[in-house]
Amino acid sequence: MFPVWLIFMVLFLIPYIYVQFKLQDFKGPAHDHQEALGRFGEMSKWYGVMFVLIIIEYAILFFIAKLSIKSIQYKEESFSFVGNFGEFLSVYIPGFLLSIITIGIYSPWFMANMINFFAQKTSYKSDNLEFKSKGFDLFLIILFTIIIPMIVLMFGIGIFAFIAGMNGTMPQGDPTTNPLAALSAAAMMFAIFLMVIPYIYYAYKWRVNFSYKSYNIQWETSFWSSAAKIALEILLSMITVGIYTPLAVLKLYKYFVERTIAKSETGSKKFGYDIEPGKDFLFLWGQSLLGLITLGIYYPWAFCKVSDRVLGKTYSEEVEVERESKSYISPTVAENLPLMVKNELDKMSEQKQEEFIEEYNRKAKSVGIAYLFLIVVLAMHYGYLKKWGLQIVFWITGGGFFIWWLIDLFRLPSLVKNYNKDIGTETMNKFEINVKLITS
Secondary structure (H helix, E strand, O other): OHHHHHHHHHHHHHHHHHHHHHHHOOOOOOOOHHHHHHHHHHHHHHHHHHHHHHHHHHHHHHHHHHHHHHOOEEOOEEOEEOOOHHHHHHHHHHHHHHHHHOOOOOHHHHHHHHHHHHHHOEEEOOEEEEEOOOHHHHHHHHHHHHHHHHHHHHHHHHHHHHHHHHHOOOOOOOOOOOHHHHHHHHHHHHHHHHHHHHHHHHHHHHHOEEEEOOEEEEEOOOHHHHHHHHHHHHHHHHHOOOOOHHHHHHHHHHHHHHOEEEEOOOOEEEEEEOOOHHHHHHHHHHHHHHHHHOOOOOHHHHHHHHHHHHHHOEEEEEEOOOOOOOOOOOHHHHOOOOHHHHHHHHOOOHHHHHHHHHHHHHHOOOHHHHHHHHHOOOOOHHHHOOOHHHHHHHHHOHHHHOHHHHHHHHHHHHHHHHHHHHHHHHHHHOOOOOOOOOOO
């Protein structure tokens, strides 16, 4: 991989950095019309160079991807890749040009075609993968998680600026010296942060949608718990100024992998990752530092070592099917029930299960309503969960001087889930079956 990486550095990375430095020269206002025209001509030239560099980048990345796929092994059997550069260009060049012409609108379809190309050209034991997601689905994800929220945010900022301007209270100046300007900037960053979380969740779920032989490989998880996990790891990375980032990436990888399921009519496989937080954290930081110290030259070795370590600790196992389950419980409800409660439900008749669900739904709490109590209704989320002692302490301490409130913002789904587990056990006990709550 080193020769390909060296070509990548020489033909793309170094020229790209140089172009970025040249574009910095055009900052600041032009003094006259002639200078403005001259700047426009020079900027157009350098943006043209950058356009060519992007084409070169993806052309070289094809060979890096090809080598990476061939290096993957599963149960001592290597993956193979049969795609050639000409086939890649026949997908890449039209997609890239259409994305430019349509101002990015076509890019979701372009991305879907690229992933499908690599999937169809990748095989394991002579059987090929197939990517099943569609470009239109990604377009809707981008539209509803990024574009529309951003339009609403800009509209809100415009209204705020208009009202503040009319009242003479518009925050101006440097955020480091003006508290109101700093608060406005922080609110903007927080809003963008909240928009990114749903996009990461739905975009990842869109990407993990493959078929292999008779298996359908998908990511199965609920939105709120996943969004909370993603937000927590990103927040910890930000608070530690990036120091925690390698471990955050690994923890998210573990979380995503453990919720990836391969299903077929004859059985299912689940995946996992054996994380060693301390050792993995030090190993990743060590490889990253070596890459920085050597100005990127060490990167191919770092990439291979990290890939070997992560893939070597990733495993799959068969999910045993003991007997045909006659459960009438929806997956959403079942996810919030303790294991022993679910086992007892499988033994019950349809009528008894319906009675259980009716009683359970009457008492169970909603994550969405819990967030409304936390954010809107006087931070009364503990009261909503019948924990009035904690609620009073929360109020007296001002939400732990806001820190407790911020932590609860990310762990509220797990609080609701634990409450609903207790409700599940309590409801089952009404059916004269003693069930011990299992926490996991």
